[in-house]
Amino acid sequence: MVRAPRGADGARHAPSTAPRTALYERVADWLLAYVAERGLAVGDRLPTERALAERFDVSRASVREALAALQAQGVLEIRHGDGIYLRHRPEERLALEALLVKxxxxxxxxxxxxxxxxxxxxxxxxxxxxxxxxxxxxxxxxxxxxxxxxxxxxxxxxxxxxxxxxxxxxxxxxxxxxxxxxxxxxxxxxxxxxxxxxxxxxxxxxxxxxxxxxxxxxxxxxxxxxxxxxxxxxx
Structure with a gap:
C-alpha cells in the first residue's frame, strides 16, 4: 500500500494535485500586461510572433499558443501574412489584474x-x-x-x-x-x-x-x- 509522505508536522499529506500554470498561459498574461502598459487601442498592431518570442525569451511555439488563446477570447486577431492586431480591449479587470500581479x-x-x-x-x-x-x-x-x-x-x-x-x-x-x-x-x-x-x-x-x-x-x-x-x- 502506497502511503502519503509525512510533512514537517508529522502528519501524512496527499501529494499536491494543484496544476502548474502552463508557460503559454504566463505568456498570455505578459501579453495582457503589455497591452495595458503600452495603452494599445483597438486596431493597433502588435509586434511579430518572432519579436514577442525574443522579447519574452520564450519559444515561438509558446507565443503561438498564447496568441491563439487570446484570439479565441476575442482579444486579438491574427491575420496570416499581415500581422497581429488588437481586436478588443481586454476586460479592464483582467488587464489590471495581470499588471498588478506582475x-x-x-x-x-x-x-x-x-x-x-x-x-x-x-x-x-x-x-x-x-x-x-x-x-x-x-x-x-x-x-x-x-x-x-x-x-x-x-x-x-x-x-x-x-x-x-x-x-x-x-x-x-x-x-x-x-x-x-x-x-x-x-x-x-x-x-x-x-x-x-x-x-x-x-x-x-x-x-x-x-x-x-x-x-x-x-x-x-x-x-x-x-x-x-x-x-x-x-x-
Missing amino acids: RRRLSEVIEARSVLEVTLAGMAARRRTHADIRRIWLALDLMDADIAAGGIGAEGDRHFHAAVTAAARNPLLAELMNYLAGLIHESRIASLSQPGRPPRSSRQHRAIASAIEAGDPHEARAAMQAHIDLVGNLG
Missing part, C-alpha cells in the same frame, strides 16, 4: 535577488577561475550583439547571471537560483523592455564582470546591488 511579484523577486545575487557576486570574485571569467565575458558579448541587432539582450543576460552563479561554487545557492529561474526571468524581461534599458543594463553587467575579474568582492557586491536596484525600477 508588479507585486516583481517587488518580491527583487528582494530575493538582492539577497542571493549580491552574495553570489562577492563569492564569485573570490572563487572565479579563468574559465569562469571567459564564460562571463562571452555572455556579455552575446548580450551586446543582440542589443546591436535590435533585441533586448535577454539571452545574454541569462547566461551572464548563470555564469556568475557557477563561479560562486555554492551548489545550494545555485539550486535556489534555479528554483527562482522563472520568476527571475520575468523580472529580466520587465526590466529590459524599458526604453533605453538594455544598453544601461549591459554597462552595469560589465562593471560586475570587471570587479569579479579583478577579484574584488566588495566592488562586485556593490555593482550587483546597483544592477538589481535598476531591474526593480520600472519608472
Whole structure:
C-alpha cells in the first residue's frame, strides 16, 4: 500500500494535485500586461510572433499558443501574412489584474535577488577561475550583439547571471537560483523592455564582470546591488 509522505508536522499529506500554470498561459498574461502598459487601442498592431518570442525569451511555439488563446477570447486577431492586431480591449479587470500581479511579484523577486545575487557576486570574485571569467565575458558579448541587432539582450543576460552563479561554487545557492529561474526571468524581461534599458543594463553587467575579474568582492557586491536596484525600477 502506497502511503502519503509525512510533512514537517508529522502528519501524512496527499501529494499536491494543484496544476502548474502552463508557460503559454504566463505568456498570455505578459501579453495582457503589455497591452495595458503600452495603452494599445483597438486596431493597433502588435509586434511579430518572432519579436514577442525574443522579447519574452520564450519559444515561438509558446507565443503561438498564447496568441491563439487570446484570439479565441476575442482579444486579438491574427491575420496570416499581415500581422497581429488588437481586436478588443481586454476586460479592464483582467488587464489590471495581470499588471498588478506582475508588479507585486516583481517587488518580491527583487528582494530575493538582492539577497542571493549580491552574495553570489562577492563569492564569485573570490572563487572565479579563468574559465569562469571567459564564460562571463562571452555572455556579455552575446548580450551586446543582440542589443546591436535590435533585441533586448535577454539571452545574454541569462547566461551572464548563470555564469556568475557557477563561479560562486555554492551548489545550494545555485539550486535556489534555479528554483527562482522563472520568476527571475520575468523580472529580466520587465526590466529590459524599458526604453533605453538594455544598453544601461549591459554597462552595469560589465562593471560586475570587471570587479569579479579583478577579484574584488566588495566592488562586485556593490555593482550587483546597483544592477538589481535598476531591474526593480520600472519608472
